[in-house]
Amino acid sequence: MTVKRLCGIPGFSIDRVASAAGNDPEILRLENLDTDIAPPHGVIEASKNAITNDDANSYLPFTGNLALCSAVANHLHKQTRIVYDPLKEVVITCGGTEGMFDTLLAITDPEDEVILTDPTYAGMINRVRLAGAIPKFVPFQLVDGQWRLDLDILQARVTDRTRALFIMNPSMPSGALLNMQEWQQIAKICIERDIWLIYNAAMERIIYDNRPYIHPASLPGMAEHTITVGSVSKEYRMIGWRVGWVTGPAAIIKDISLVHIYNVVTPTGLSQTAACCALQAPNSDLLAAVNEWERRRDEIVEQLAGLPIISAAGGWSMLLNVKELGYSSLEASDLLLKHGKVAATPMCDWGEKNSDQFIRLVFSNEPVKRLSDIVNGKLKYRVLSQ
Structure with a gap:
């Protein structure tokens, strides 16, 4: 018998597609957020050295070693100009995903509401549900070929039960990037209604076409309302190291640290020195x-010219509207693998309004040379143009 907290929570479709693809070298792997670009210089060597470092093979300190906490605080200072106390306003987690769940458990009670964009990362949606809160969606809409947040619906979604806005920027899977007007409206809501912004910063500096970078905590009045969740997985290409962090005001970080301790006890000791090294990498x-x-994104967009592909403003993925081609997302995914390799x-489970009409194309793990053969590789001709 399924417990209530798991009702309505589907499994990830990513691993199903990956399993079906197997190890066929001819298949273009656009299903999973991996990348073939190596981590920053020094990370591999630091990881090797940690194996023989007794301090790295310890439960302590529970909330992360001081060197890494200080590196995170310095990193956030560069992004926001806010001074974070590494002892009181930073907690190191086992990846950003643990940090997101810890935060939700620390700021919500069952039946509280959390606002997310539509679409957004399914791992965010379902962590809200696992925490016992209720996800409420605000759709992205296409305006002049770019994703823009519906600010009228955003305002209408906020109620007395809203505890947080949970925003990833750039957003996954769409590659949407919030502009200053959108951030200012989010800030206005958080300040006036005294609610939290949980900012998923996993890809915050992976931005294309010279678009500006904005950290929401840097906006007036937002430092005390913003909880930033980051990691080394995407920007630093260190997915397997499983190191993340949560930063914010000391009082809420104290609560988040308590959840963290009773969730996983301690962050990954063998990875923290390497993460510290990564955070010191040059821009x-x-x-x-x-x-x-960006070159890989551009290649896919060029190859699929004439199809309803929405170019990503940032991140590692973008969406193709297969409904306009007569398919559901499951049908299109199956056909692409079977006939197009x-x-x-x-x-289908990544949103409400923006969901089953899309498939996600990840462009971070295939070189331009292979992506340039998408059309000859039958994505356009043999499947979606039938």
């Missing part, structure tokens, strides 16, 4: 990676 390291991901994830 040129990230810029080189972003430039390469392309693994792509159906978005």
Whole structure:
């Protein structure tokens, strides 16, 4: 018998597609958020050295070693100009995903409401449900070929039961990037209604076409309302290290740290030195990676010209509207794998209004040379143009 907290929570479709793709080298792997770009210089060596470091093989300190907490505080200071206390306003977690769940457990009670964008990462939606809260969706809409947040619906969604806005920027899976007007409206709501912004910053600097970077905590009055959840997984290409962090006002970080301790006890000791090394990498390291991901995005958009593809403003993925081509997301995903040798994830559980009409194309893990053969690789011709 399924317990109530799991009712309505589907499994991930990503692993189903990956399993069906197997190890066929001809298949373009556009289904999972992996990347073939190496971590920053020094990370591998730091990881090797940690194996023989006795301090790295310890439960203590429960909320992360001081060197990494200080590196995170310094990183956030560069992004926001806010001074964070590494001892009281930073907690290190086992990836950003643990940090998101810890935060939800610390700020919501059952039946509280949390506002998310539509679409958004299914892991965010279902962590809200696992925490016992209720997700409420605000749709992105296409305006001049770009995703824009419906600010009227955003305002209408906020009620006395709203405890947080839970925002990823750039957003996954759409690649949407909030502009200043959208952030200002979010800030206005958080301040006037005294609610939290949980800011999923996993991809915050993976931005294309010279668009501006905005950290919401830097907006007037938002430092005391913003809980930032970050990690080394995306910007630093360190998915397997499982190191994340949560930063924010000391009082709420104390509560989040308590949840963290009774959730996992301690962050991954063997990875913290490497994460500290990554956070000290020069900006040129990230810029080189972003430039390469942008080239890959551009290649897919060019190859699929004439199809309803919505170019990503940031992040590692973008959406193709398969409903306009006569398919559901599951049908399109299955056909692409079977006939086109392309693994792509159906978005049927990643939103409310923006959901089953899309498949996600991840462009972070395939080189331009392979992506340039998408059309000849039958994505366009053999499947979606039938």
